Amino acid sequence: MLTLTCPCCNIACDETELHPGGQAHVSRAGPDSGDDAFEQYLFLRKNPRGVHFERWRHAMGCGKWFHAARCTVTLEVFGTYSAQTLEPPQDILDAIAARRPDWQGFA
């Protein structure tokens, strides 16, 4: 039962107000993509043990999607941020680095 703060309306949401959307920063592969790229887009996910970037929708609330950086082991939340971005912003990366010095970084 997580609590995540929606960056769109600043509400500290109960998990039951949210809808999960899986891994963040997956880029869409369209009709011109090869089989490997399409498989990557549709099926292959990182599922890391540790730092993870996820999509959530504030479904019982403002209705907006946002991203969260979270540790899948301890459930520590490093921050939430806009869904309108292709990669985690620097302040989130800094927050993770401060808490997880050994983290390999976003790739």
Add this chain to the structure above:
Amino acid sequence: MSTRLATGGRLIDRGAPRRFTFNGKALRGFQGDTLASALLAGDQMLVGRSFKYHRPRGIVASGAEEPNALVNLGLSDRFEPNQRVTTTELFEGLTATSQNHWPSLDFDIGAINTHLSRFLPAGFYYKMFIHPRSFWKHVYEPVIRKSAGLGQAPSERDADRYEHLHARFDLVVVGGGIAGLQAARIAAEGGQSILLMEQTAHWGGRAPVDGDEIDGQPAQAWIDATIAALEAMPNVTLRLRCMGAGVYDHGYLLAYERLADHQPQADMPRHRLWRIRAGRIVTATGAIERPLSFAGNDIPGVMLASAVRDFIVNYAVSPGDRVVVVTNNDDAYRTALAVKRAGLDVPCIIDARPAGGGALMEQARQQGIRVETGKGIAAVQGGKRVTGITLCQQAGEGAVIDSIDCDVVAMSGGWSPVVHLWSHCGGKLTWDDPRACFIPDPNRPPTGADGSAFVASAGAASGALTAAEALADAARAIDPTKSASAAQAAPSDEAPLMPVWIMPHGAGAKLRAKMWLDFQNDVKVSDVQLAAQEGYESVEHAKRYTTLGMATDQGKLSNINGLAVLSGALAAPIPQVGTTTFRPPYTPISMGAIAGEARGEIFQPLRRSPMHQWHAENHAHWEPVGHWRRPYCYRRPGESIEGAVSREVNATRDSLGLLDASTLGKILVKGPDAGRFVDMMYTNMMSNLAPGKCRYGLMCSENGFLMDDGVVARIDDDTWLCHTTTGGAEHVHAHMEEFLQTEWWDWKVYTANLTEQYAQIAVVGPKARAVLERLGGMDLSKDSLPFMHWTEGTLAGLPVRVFRISFSGELSFEIAVPAGHGRALWDRLLEAGAEFNVTPYGTEALHIMRAEKGFIMIGDETDGTVIPQDLNLNWAISKKKDDFIGKRAHQRSHMQDPTRWKLVGLETLDGSVLPDGAYATASGTNANGQKHTQGRVTSTYHSPTLGHGIAMGLVLNGPDRMGEVLDFPRTDGTIVQARITDPVFFDKDGAKQNV
């Protein structure tokens, strides 16, 4: 025998007698009694039978850890099994019956199992019932199920109500003993919001029973003063009868408040489940005394030393006249002294420690009590009640050196901190060697959203067992700097405990087979040793193999003893063996509390259309569609369901039908990029739809599978109105928003889900236009509103949007009106349609009419694995568009496979209705010996229009096999044959809808 003492009893009110019955026997107790103390006062020591051997079982404990004394409580719609008598407060008229015996508690035929016990060792069920395989389902399981279980399941609907309560506190203190009070008191000074809860009906825990002094005054005085101070603070919430049930991620805490268990006739919720978000949690949950493992330790009359003390001090109940105390620590001496103070006899204190105890032992000796050090109990004598014990050397093998008559054995094997809540969310434990117990490891606490600790333990729950230690520990848990100014107790002079896991240490097999670890599930020392011998080295495996700690008490008494025996058998230290996982809830909570308000009418939301009330008043036979209830048909008095459906179809095809289509999704899509966007959402081209026109569209998931369908209307230059299926409205809207927010966030498009803004009525049949003309206000002629066009106007004075679309093959108009006018429009249509035999129809008639026309239905023809091409819908897949959701997936090799099953019509040769979901068989069998298949039925009906069965199905190379006959086996083994046909069964040219 057990009886009520003439004086004393700090918790009972002798001026308030309470009558109750146990197994029909009328008994009396007092206000303030628990059912346990009242039963003991009535000499009812035998209260149940154990699970496996049906051994006689008496009350062992005085609190939540009680494993034996479970009863059926209440009657009829307030009946509940497996209620612990030690946590059940007595009230007037309480009725209880014992469980797990037949024919009676005193004479239980199942007790024969105890004589068969050597044939029923650990793992017996696994070993015995595995062969022959087929016997499990038909012989073993039914028999085992009958003999298993404790109480009976209630047969009536629960009369009580329950509720949830969401709350937030900066700090929640779980446990209202002196440590919890100390923690709350110190923390409250800081002004933060605090909830302090206590699972029993009294504050203060054990301290008043133990005779502790705090800040120089009796514990009770300090407790009263502290509660009074806390009650006066606006930032503090206090709750008695409220148990911390579970600790979860990010400070989530469930608490279980028992509001009306002790006053069952009160008009209030019986239980309340608190769903708390806590900034910080302090677990001041105390400790539970451990039994000792000696032969016959399960005979009624063998009790925890602390429980004997509780019954005497709190309830003035003497469990027996002659109490032998057996211990490995000093605390049990307090029981001996309490027994003595009550004027009862303590024939002997048996202390396993060679040197005995400290100051308390001296006090006992001064009282003239015989103390035997370095000794143990060889065996307890008695059947349904203790009659005596035999004494032996603890270090030896059990040679009897003396016999002592007694009717109670008060045992203490030391104390185990209640670490459950600490452990629920990842808090780790460490082994405390001097006190021989697991304690919370403050270096490895549960961590919250910010990565820091959010649980701290306080008092006995940390292993701080004396009042002085507990108060100091609680102060430390809140603020180490305030320890000096916090309440204090004088340190007590106690000798160290000596771990004793088996008594006597060298007991042979015969004695070990009579040493109970788990009293409820009948797990003995010998069972755990057998499990270890058979290779169950992991504690989790040994637990499941022996069922140790798997009873309703979840091993609160027995786990540590069991672990220690296992570690002894494995010759590994206890911390290395570890503990089993502590899972919530701490003690069982009611199903009602979990459900909360969600029962009866509000079990789940029921969505009602604006015309719902009319449907209900007109014999609607309901069909659930998502959370909606839609009329399946309107069943007139005396009419069969099939008859009603046929009548509705025929009336619609012949004259005029009405369908409540309000549940269909209606999503507005607007913006400069809206055309581009709907082109991505649909497989068809939607951007080139002219304003005023409608087009049927298909929506795929990114997997390429057909997800939804519906009619799209172009409202104006930059606005489209997308209709979805009833079940798809929310999902499709979310799907659109997801792509707009997370993929094409630079596109200028807004959406709005208007599903509930409009009531929508399908006016269908040859007289559809005529009835609308009667309502007046709009020209709906063929020329001014051709097929697949829409227009706005006024009908019967109501603002409407009229779509000329058809899902039945009939002349058909769908009228959208603001929902607040829905019922009015429906009523006008019924009035105006009377002369045309207007007939409201339900979803089944809708389905039949669409199937007669070969129109697919999402959820029938599609199941999440079907692509539009399978349904011959290639015409609705644009070849001009570079991209749409699902396009890339359609290029995958499996989607291009020419052998994918394709949609066809099916007509049985005998006119019957094909079974839904039936498979068409092919020649040969697969590796499992099952027949090969070559198709399946996706929807099937009796067509009232055609007078025979019609179906649609997906068939291998179907469209190329027109006229071929397929075999469809029924579940009874018979076969029905059907011919492959065109899926359009009726009015192929569309003559009826284009009028």
Add this chain to the structure above:
Amino acid sequence: MSDPVTPLNGASFQGFVTVTETAPQGMITLRGDLAAAALRDAVLAVAGADLPDMGRIVINGSRGCAWMSPDEALLLLPRADVPDALAQLATALEGSHHLAVDVSDARAMFRLEGAGLRDVLAKLTPADVSPAGLAPFTLRRSRLAQVAAAFWLTDQQAAHVICFRSVAQYVFDLLSTSARKGSEPELFDS
């Protein structure tokens, strides 16, 4: 034209808090750039109130405006004024990307009255309904039991709840059950 009907015809329940379905209420969903001056001016003209800050609602007599999301506002006005208001918005926002639509009939609205209203809400929503978390005119979108809802207090004794029309009965039953006398949790009203 007959008058529109609310889903529950003004149903009412008297518990330790009173629950009443309110009369038909005009509502317009407005999506657009909430920072744009043209939009803010249009909101003021139609709703009689300035577009409020994030998470807030303003009420001005029979009109008002709520912040619903970063690109969405809910305008409250007399129901009869909705068509004119939509026309006014269309004119004022012509040429700028927006969506304005009548949602008056898509919703049901309830009024809660009584000192225990926070307790009633706390039984049903995980949202923070404490005085600190839900000050008057803070609009909270959350859930009540199993359905989406929005609510705000107008003072410490009165609140409004909005939900979808189809679940009006469900939400009314939820609120009534929670407000039943004898079940006062006295969490906030103590």
